[in-house]
Amino acid sequence: MSDQTNNAPLRVGLLGLGTVGQGVLSILARNGASIAERAGRPITVTMAAVRDTAKSRGDLPEGLDITTDPMAVVNSDSVDVVVELMGGIETPEQFVRAALQAGKPVVTANKALLALRGEALFDLARQHNAPLAFEAAVAGGIPLIKALREGLAANVVSSIAGIINGTCNYILTQMDEAGTPFADVLAEAQRLGYAEADPSFDIDGIDAAHKLTLLASIAFGIPLSFDKVHCEGVGLVSVDDIRYAAELGYRIKHLGIARLNNGGVELRVHPTLLPKSELLANVNGVLNATVFGADAASPTGYFGPGAGGEATASAVLADVVDIARGASMPGLGGPAASDLAVLPIEDAVSGHYLRLRVADVPGVLTAISGILAQAQISIEAINQKEIANPGSDTNVVILTAPVQERTMRAAVEQMMALDSVRPGITRIRVEHTQ
Amino acid sequence: MSDQTNNAPLRVGLLGLGTVGQGVLSILARNGASIAERAGRPITVTMAAVRDTAKSRGDLPEGLDITTDPMAVVNSDSVDVVVELMGGIETPEQFVRAALQAGKPVVTANKALLALRGEALFDLARQHNAPLAFEAAVAGGIPLIKALREGLAANVVSSIAGIINGTCNYILTQMDEAGTPFADVLAEAQRLGYAEADPSFDIDGIDAAHKLTLLASIAFGIPLSFDKVHCEGVGLVSVDDIRYAAELGYRIKHLGIARLNNGGVELRVHPTLLPKSELLANVNGVLNATVFGADAASPTGYFGPGAGGEATASAVLADVVDIARGASMPGLGGPAASDLAVLPIEDAVSGHYLRLRVADVPGVLTAISGILAQAQISIEAINQKEIANPGSDTNVVILTAPVQERTMRAAVEQMMALDSVRPGITRIRVEHTQ
Numbered sequence: 001m002s003d004q005t006n007n008a009p010l011r012v013g014l015l016g017l018g019t020v021g022q023g024v025l026s027i028l029a030r031n032g033a034s035i036a037e038r039a040g041r042p043i044t045v046t047m048a049a050v051r052d053t054a055k056s057r058g059d060l061p062e063g064l065d066i067t068t069d070p071m072a073v074v075n076s077d078s079v080d081v082v083v084e085l086m087g088g089i090e091t092p093e094q095f096v097r098a099a100l101q102a103g104k105p106v107v108t109a110n111k112a113l114l115a116l117r118g119e120a121l122f123d124l125a126r127q128h129n130a131p132l133a134f135e136a137a138v139a140g141g142i143p144l145i146k147a148l149r150e151g152l153a154a155n156v157v158s159s160i161a162g163i164i165n166g167t168c169n170y171i172l173t174q175m176d177e178a179g180t181p182f183a184d185v186l187a188e189a190q191r192l193g194y195a196e197a198d199p200s201f202d203i204d205g206i207d208a209a210h211k212l213t214l215l216a217s218i219a220f221g222i223p224l225s226f227d228k229v230h231c232e233g234v235g236l237v238s239v240d241d242i243r244y245a246a247e248l249g250y251r252i253k254h255l256g257i258a259r260l261n262n263g264g265v266e267l268r269v270h271p272t273l274l275p276k277s278e279l280l281a282n283v284n285g286v287l288n289a290t291v292f293g294a295d296a297a298s299p300t301g302y303f304g305p306g307a308g309g310e311a312t313a314s315a316v317l318a319d320v321v322d323i324a325r326g327a328s329m330p331g332l333g334g335p336a337a338s339d340l341a342v343l344p345i346e347d348a349v350s351g352h353y354l355r356l357r358v359a360d361v362p363g364v365l366t367a368i369s370g371i372l373a374q375a376q377i378s379i380e381a382i383n384q385k386e387i388a389n390p391g392s393d394t395n396v397v398i399l400t401a402p403v404q405e406r407t408m409r410a411a412v413e414q415m416m417a418l419d420s421v422r423p424g425i426t427r428i429r430v431e432h433t434q
Numbered sequence: 435m436s437d438q439t440n441n442a443p444l445r446v447g448l449l450g451l452g453t454v455g456q457g458v459l460s461i462l463a464r465n466g467a468s469i470a471e472r473a474g475r476p477i478t479v480t481m482a483a484v485r486d487t488a489k490s491r492g493d494l495p496e497g498l499d500i501t502t503d504p505m506a507v508v509n510s511d512s513v514d515v516v517v518e519l520m521g522g523i524e525t526p527e528q529f530v531r532a533a534l535q536a537g538k539p540v541v542t543a544n545k546a547l548l549a550l551r552g553e554a555l556f557d558l559a560r561q562h563n564a565p566l567a568f569e570a571a572v573a574g575g576i577p578l579i580k581a582l583r584e585g586l587a588a589n590v591v592s593s594i595a596g597i598i599n600g601t602c603n604y605i606l607t608q609m610d611e612a613g614t615p616f617a618d619v620l621a622e623a624q625r626l627g628y629a630e631a632d633p634s635f636d637i638d639g640i641d642a643a644h645k646l647t648l649l650a651s652i653a654f655g656i657p658l659s660f661d662k663v664h665c666e667g668v669g670l671v672s673v674d675d676i677r678y679a680a681e682l683g684y685r686i687k688h689l690g691i692a693r694l695n696n697g698g699v700e701l702r703v704h705p706t707l708l709p710k711s712e713l714l715a716n717v718n719g720v721l722n723a724t725v726f727g728a729d730a731a732s733p734t735g736y737f738g739p740g741a742g743g744e745a746t747a748s749a750v751l752a753d754v755v756d757i758a759r760g761a762s763m764p765g766l767g768g769p770a771a772s773d774l775a776v777l778p779i780e781d782a783v784s785g786h787y788l789r790l791r792v793a794d795v796p797g798v799l800t801a802i803s804g805i806l807a808q809a810q811i812s813i814e815a816i817n818q819k820e821i822a823n824p825g826s827d828t829n830v831v832i833l834t835a836p837v838q839e840r841t842m843r844a845a846v847e848q849m850m851a852l853d854s855v856r857p858g859i860t861r862i863r864v865e866h867t868q
Contacts, residue, residue, distance in 0.1 A: 031588060031729070035587060141730065146581070146584060147577045150580060151569075151576075151580050151752055154461050155461075155748055156465055221468075296457070296747060296748035297576070298575075300576055300736070300737065301735075303734065304734035305734075310730040313588070314730035315585075317587065318584060318585055318587050322761075326760070327756075329472075335472075
């Protein structure tokens, strides 16, 4: 049971007072009483470090000590828990380290920091017996880390598949529903604030890879392996691909996937065809969703807001409540270090969607299907699309059964060597997540 | 942090050794090492009470003490935690009471016991400072209770909508996909073991109402209010309704719904039209799924196996691991007793799907739409379906905007009084859950 005798408030210091920090304050102002009941004691924010004290931030709680010095928050005698909401790597890292070294629990929403520097930080947390909690770092307001570490504690997880970047999902949803090309949707998303001015972090899959790194280490007990994630961006998908996929009964989503395969772990982020009947195929807009395959309770899936001030603050406060209850799980929370290796992408196994632009000459389909047959890749569907004018190029769309990546790559290279196949074969993996 | 100094095994006594109990044993045999890491100590089953010791149960762990006396398990010095998997009400109640009175934590999958006798049992648990954990009682292997109590701890929940009975969802899915009438699907489900010989508990919504009772008390802090749940079974849905709903862009699911409404709580279980784009509308077969509306992180949704030996055992063991970690949440885990009243169904607000069988005479549609207009009920769609033969009866399908139940009932009564309207108007509520 939690330490119910200690009813003194748990005092929180915020590093950063942007939308998430302000979300923490507004939720506590609104729901402080019920949060205190669940935590067994009141939660109060006593200090906040900001870059610019002159900036307007609406109503701040009375007595909140605002400073421009994050280290003053970390070292303050009136701060029991440090909540890091600064973003970046090196700058927050020093404050997280200092807090853990002082034995103070840390809550962070910083997926990049943990994915890149987490090994050392979790070591430090263990040494000083201080929780380093990070529910908000993956999938925003969805209690996904808690589900994986605690809800599925009795399971061996075999697969993770997630829509874990809202920007990519928004873009694909718009391309699907409005038929608008990628570049136009991206520009609109930037105008609406769903995508950054420099969107590469989101659309190239880096952000999803950070989150997948954390999930995979929890699920499989492997070291944090961001450098080993195979990453493909959402930009390789065209409106044609979305339409052709739909004709075959699929939708295209940008997924992070981690999966046990033959004694190793596949780690990959890429656009993916999913059967329309699957739950992940029906998650639209900026929503996030993740499905876990496991050996006892399977599949289980989780969806909700992956970003937003109050949604992310909800996850931050869930961690703070666990810390107040004495129920926070130490470390990453996965099984002990496993001997599973992260597999090179060449070893991954997937079905494939191929789109080739080919000249309208006899024998092209025969040549292409011959290459696949020779490589022993089963074809589940092959369609030659309508031609605008006799003699003009046409699209050939192929769906294959699961095959090892290296086999598919070799086959695609052979196809590209055909005279009648134009440069640039689109290749998108096909997965089943349920 | 959990009490890491106590590494003695946590000793579990099982009351019942059916599919769930055997699931607990098989998971521990397979995953005991990783479970011990997460729990901070080994979990071991030392005793099990069964009805018939002669029954074959496959490989049982060495040293497992089998008895026909449940009280011997409760009172055993070699049992730290009692797991109740007997089913029924009075019989398990006495053993749960005895365990709690002895200060032993109890884990139960028994939704009926808690929904009907939970108030006294949770009081007893509080008095003796013994956790009474019940993750497995709702939605089987989905960590739904944990998400609601802990993951959303910072939120005020405003709505719950869930597919929380796998039998009903299986039946509706089969009626939808195969066009098979209700009675035939039910007979097939009984043959396959998805429905009991006496299926009323599932198909009349009683089981869903038990689960909804628990969720609503956690979410809203109201007393366990099973007697106040308005309950309609899945049998009132016809294959025609499913087809007409699809034509309007909806699917029909059997839902448990609990929702804040004007200072009260709606509590109801009934078939429901959902827009096809919503996640719940895409949850098929025996899967369960639930969506919570809340004020900070919203909507969040959870899906997975609602039944099955190992899936349910996964949830039982998650509770046992929390108890081992000292992280189990006491009581029901909701906010303190609220002054929210459960509303009579007449106060509930929903859109409505109506199907009327009418004579093929002029003026029927005008009379029906006139009744709705008079009651100020907005019509979103109204369709007269094809007639088999001139002069034969025809179906009229109407979709309305949200309206209070008592207003709709009065309007339906007026419609039934029309000469051209045949007896038996089908009325199914329409909801939006995202």
